[in-house]
Each structure stands twice: as structure tokens, then as C-alpha cells.
Amino acid sequence: MKYDVVVIGSGMSGLVAAAKAVSRKRNTLIITKGQGMLPLTSGCIDLWGYQLDNPKVFAANPFEEIRKLVLRNPKHPYAKVLDVLPESVDFLKKILQASGYFLIGNIYENRKVLTALGTERITALIPPSMVVKEPEKIRTIIAVGFKNYLDFFPEMFLDNLKNTSLPKGVKVPLTIDLGIPEALRSNHLSYLLERKEVLDRVADEINGTLTASGLKTGNYDESVLVVFPAVLGRDFDIYNKITKTLAVQVIEVPGLPPSIPGQRLNKALISYLRKKGAEFYHNSEVTGYTIENGRISSVAVKDSSNNTRQIEAESFILATGSFMGGGLLAKKDSLCEPVFKLPVVEYKQQDHEACFLTIEGMPFLNAGLEVDGELRPLKGVNNLYAVGSILAHSNYAAEKSGLGVALSTGYKAASLA
Numbered sequence: 001m002k003y004d005v006v007v008i009g010s011g012m013s014g015l016v017a018a019a020k021a022v023s024r025k026r027n028t029l030i031i032t033k034g035q036g037m038l039p040l041t042s043g044c045i046d047l048w049g050y051q052l053d054n055p056k057v058f059a060a061n062p063f064e065e066i067r068k069l070v071l072r073n074p075k076h077p078y079a080k081v082l083d084v085l086p087e088s089v090d091f092l093k094k095i096l097q098a099s100g101y102f103l104i105g106n107i108y109e110n111r112k113v114l115t116a117l118g119t120e121r122i123t124a125l126i127p128p129s130m131v132v133k134e135p136e137k138i139r140t141i142i143a144v145g146f147k148n149y150l151d152f153f154p155e156m157f158l159d160n161l162k163n164t165s166l167p168k169g170v171k172v173p174l175t176i177d178l179g180i181p182e183a184l185r186s187n188h189l190s191y192l193l194e195r196k197e198v199l200d201r202v203a204d205e206i207n208g209t210l211t212a213s214g215l216k217t218g219n220y221d222e223s224v225l226v227v228f229p230a231v232l233g234r235d236f237d238i239y240n241k242i243t244k245t246l247a248v249q250v251i252e253v254p255g256l257p258p259s260i261p262g263q264r265l266n267k268a269l270i271s272y273l274r275k276k277g278a279e280f281y282h283n284s285e286v287t288g289y290t291i292e293n294g295r296i297s298s299v300a301v302k303d304s305s306n307n308t309r310q311i312e313a314e315s316f317i318l319a320t321g322s323f324m325g326g327g328l329l330a331k332k333d334s335l336c337e338p339v340f341k342l343p344v345v346e347y348k349q350q351d352h353e354a355c356f357l358t359i360e361g362m363p364f365l366n367a368g369l370e371v372d373g374e375l376r377p378l379k380g381v382n383n384l385y386a387v388g389s390i391l392a393h394s395n396y397a398a399e400k401s402g403l404g405v406a407l408s409t410g411y412k413a414a415s416l417a
Contacts, residue, residue, distance in 0.1 A: 003029045003279075005417045006299065006313040008286055008339060009327070011036035013388025013406035014319030015269040016088070019095050020414035021317075022276040029311065030278060031301055033285045036266065037325050041403065042254035043230070043261025045092070045125035047107055049400025058122045062404075063107040075393040078401070080373055081408040088411035089125070099275075100235060101268035102128055116152050116229055116255030118160025122400065127261055129232065129239045129252050132166070132225065138249070139169040139223040140215045144206060147177040149184040151255050152229035170215065176205050189231045190260050193238055203245045210248070224248035230261050286339050295383045296340075315383045315417035318342075318369075319410060322389040322396075328367060335367055340384065342377050345370050345392040368392035375413045385413035 005021040007014045010032035021028040048062035052069060059065045063085070070079035078085070086107055093103050105111055105125040112120045113130050132138070141161065143154035154173035161171065178184075178192060178201075192198045206226060209215075215224060230252040232238040243250040254261055273280075281301060287308065288300035298312040320327030320339060328344060329336050335344040347366040369377040369386045377386040387409035389396055396402035 002312040002314075003027050004313065005029070005315050005317065005414065006031060006311060007317045007319055007414075008299075009036065009319030009321060009325070009388070010034075010038075010280075011319060011321050011325060011388060011406065012038050012041075012269075012403050013321075013410035014317070015266075015273065015410070016092060016407045017317045017319060017385075017387055017410035017414040017417075018273055018278050019269065019276075020091065020411050021417060022273060022278050023091075023095075024414070026414075026417070028273075028278045029281065029313070030273070031281045031284050031286060031299075031311070033283065033326070037321060038266040038269075039263045040257040040259055041262040041265070042113075042123075042259055043127050043265050044113060044123040044130070044254070045089075045103065045105075045403045045407070046122075046400040047089075047110075047124040047404035049110070049122050059110055061108050062110055062124050066404075073393065075370075077371075077391040077394045077405045077409055080371065080375055081405075081412045084412045084415065085404075085408045088408040091411060092407050093125070095272045096265070096268050099268035099271040101264055102236075104128055104131055112165060114161075114164070114166075114227070114251065114253045116157065116253045118157035118164070120164045124404070127236075127264070129230075129236060129250075129261070130254070132251055133249060134222060135166055137223050138167055138225050140172070141166070141169060141225045141227060142172045142174055142206065142209065142215075143227045144202070145173070145175045145229070146184060146189060147175055148180055148182065149189055149229070149231075151186060152253075157227065157253070170213075172209060172213065172215070174206065174209055176202055186229070186231050186256075186258055186260055189229075190233055193231060194233050199238060199242060203242060206246055210246075220247045222249055226250045228252045230254045230259065232260070234260065234267065235264060289340060291381065294380055296381060315385070317410070317413050317417060318377070318384065318386045318390065319388050320390055322365070322368065325389070327388075327390040337369060337390070340378065342369055342386075344368065362395055362398055365395045365397055366393055368394070374416055375409060383417070385417060387413045 004026035005028045007018045007030045048065045051057045103125040110122045143157045145154040158171040283304040286299045290298045298310045302308045347363040375385045388406040
């Protein structure tokens with residue numbers, strides 16, 4: 001069978017590319033070796049994190065900073081997609097909403113999100129379960145942890161809040177014992193909270209604490225904030241139920257992977273694709289390709305049983321990620337792109353003593369593929385596109401631009417494919 005579009009990779013860039021392709025009625029196949037990196041993310045969408053003129057200060061308006069960026073660095077991936085960035089974000093919000101996943105925010109304003117450490121981070125689009133409504137009205141914060149769950153410590157979270165923009169007030173740590181003797185993981189805890197009897201027990205303990213302390217003043221008290229680690233179920237039903245039951249503000253705060261909000265985001269995108277008729281080849285990898293008359297005509301795909309088949313398509317979109325996703329491989333003296341053997345732009349780490357968590361300390365993350373204005377990496381081959389973190393000249397970790405670059409490049413490539 002011949003497809004219109006074959007997407008190689010299933011991270012944010014690959015799934016958005018596939019979603020845009022199917023929205024254009026293109027017969028689409030996604031080839032994925034694993035589950036992609038999206039389930040490891042926070043569920044938020046970073047576009048740009050800092051001011052170009054003062055990198056130590058967070059950016060209030062990410063789109064304005066991106067516009068400055070493309071003038072100063074025309075090689076950055078955002079320079080290839082600035083024309084479609086607003087519509088790509090709107091497209092993502094629309095298709096996620098169709099699958100029951102909502103994002104709050106826009107490209108013109110960054111928001112502060114609390115983390116599991118009790119610190120604040122900057123991002124552009126966030127799920128409603130992380131939104132603190134009217135934070136200036138907060139007078140009481142209850143941080144809820146669980147015995148043997150080691151990814152969230154209520155006391156540490158509350159202590160670190162003194163360095164955030166939340167007002168001072170009553171802070172109550174609460175650790176709930178669910179009777180699980182072994183270490184709890186995020187996925188296990190999420191499944192437990194989907195059981196009615198467990199969720200009711202949690203709500204009863206929290207309500208008991210509120211009542212005994214005289215902290216709740218009315219039928220719905222917006223001055224009380226109850227904070228959970230980000231484990232409130234595999235969709236938003238559990239969040240909505242616990243919020244209704246407690247009748248106070250409830251949020252969940254992202255922490256270490258695996259990320260339940262990231263899994264929700266991934267699930268919503270895949271659900272949209274399946275509803276629109278996209279096909280998936282799971283546990284498969286591309287091991288070769290054929291070029292005819294200046295176009296890639298097919299790729300060889302090997303599945304988990306070591307069976308290989310030829311897949312023909314009109315267009316191919318490479319969305320295999322950077323180093324973590326296996327889209328780029330580091331050899332002793334060079335870097336390589338393993339699928340199409342494309343040339344890789346390298347950035348050398350000059351100062352190994354530089355702080356790894358500064359903008360200057362991670363130049364190797366700028367490595368990747370050079371592309372033209374239509375995201376094509378191979379000169380003379382017009383039907384191959386590259387998207388996401390495999391692209392060169394973007395330090396996604398330091399810039400806080402990773403999912404923004406991913407969704408906008410995926411969107412544009414599929415608009416052209």
C-alpha cells in the first residue's frame with residue numbers, strides 16, 4: 001500500500017505532523033520504534049523561556065522574544081516556521097480539545113507553574129489541573145503526599161514556597177497512608193486514585209483536616225489551595241471529581257518522569273490520530289530507503305519479529321528526535337543520523353568546566369540537521385522533511401523551546417508534504 005505521508009517518530013513533532021497530515025485528508029502512517037519522549041514531559045508546552053537581551057530574566061511574551069530571535073539567528077528552527085507558529089499552536093489546542101485534553105494560555109504570555117519541588121517554572125500553555133486561580137487570594141495551602149511515594153515531599157514543597165510569588169499563609173503538610181507497603185510509583189498511584197474507594201478515602205482525609213483546623217470557610221472556598229503531585233488519573237476526570245468533592249482550589253504539580261500529564265497529552269494526540277484514520281507501525285524501525293528520480297520512493301521497515309517490508313509514500317517526515325530519542329547518535333569522533341545518513345552539524349563543547357545548566361553550558365544540544373526554508377534536509381530531494389529536536393541550531397533545554405519547536409516544525413512540514 002502506498003501512503004501520502006509517512007512520519008518516522010512519535011514524539012510531539014511526529015504526532016503533530018501526522019495530525020496535520022490527516023486533517024488535510026492525507027493517508028498517513030506513523031512508524032515508531034518506541035513510545036516517543038512525550039510521556040516524559042510535564043504536559044506543558046514551552047515556547048521560549050528567557051529574554052534575549054537579559055538571559056537571566058524570564059520572558060513575559062515568548063512570541064516577541066522569538067521574533068527577535070529569528071532576526072538575530074536566522075538559522076534557528078523558529079526562523080523557518082515563524083509564519084505558522086500562531087496557527088500551529090491554535091491547531092494543537094483544537095485537536096487536543098477534541099480528545100478531551102485542554103491547554104490554557106497563548107503564545108503571547110508565559111505563565112508560572114508550581115513544580116513538585118515547590119519552585120516556579122515558566123511555560124506558555126498548561127493543562128487546567130495546574131492553574132492557580134487568583135493566587136493573591138490564597139490563604140491556606142495543603143500539600144498532599146502519600147506514604148512510600150518518594151517523588152513528592154509535602155514539607156519540602158511547602159518550605160520552598162517562600163521563594164515563590166504565592167502569598168504567605170497557613171501551610172499544612174498531609175501524608176496519606178493508602179496501605180501500600182512497597183514503594184509507590186506515579187503510574188501505580190494514578191491507577192489507585194481512579195478507584196472510587198481510594199479517591200473517597202483521600203477526599204475524606206483532606207476534608208477532615210480542613211474541618212478540624214477550621215480552614216474552610218464556605219461551600220466553595222477559593223482561598224484554600226490543595227496541592228497534589230501530578231498523579232490524578234490518566235485523564236481529567238479524577239481531577240474534576242476531587243475538585244468538586246473538596247470544594248476548594250486543587251492543582252497538581254509536575255515532577256520527575258514518568259509524567260502522568262505527559263502521558264495524558266500523548267494519549268490525546270494518539271486518540272485524535274486513530275479517530276482520523278491514521279495508521280501506526282509500532283516497535284518498528286526504518287533500516288533503509290530507496291531514491292528514484294530525486295525523490296525518496298520507499299523505506300525499508302523492520303518490525304519486532306525482524307520482518308522487513310517496503311513502505312512507499314509521496315512524502316516522508318523524519319521526527320526521530322535528538323540524542324535522547326536516538327535521532328542523533330554520538331560516535332567516537334563524530335555524530336550521525338542513523339536513518340537516512342544525513343550530514344549532522346556539530347557543536348563542540350569547548351569548556352567542560354562550564355555549568356551544564358546554563359545557556360552557554362550545553363552547546364552540543366545545538367547539533368542536528370541543517371534544513372532549508374521548507375524543512376528539507378537533503379539537497380535535491382524534495383519529499384523528505386525533518387522536524388523537532390533533530391534540527392540544528394536550537395538548544396531546546398536552555399531555551400525552554402523544545403515542544404514549541406517540535407509542534408511548529410511538525411505542523412509546517414505536514415502542511416507542505
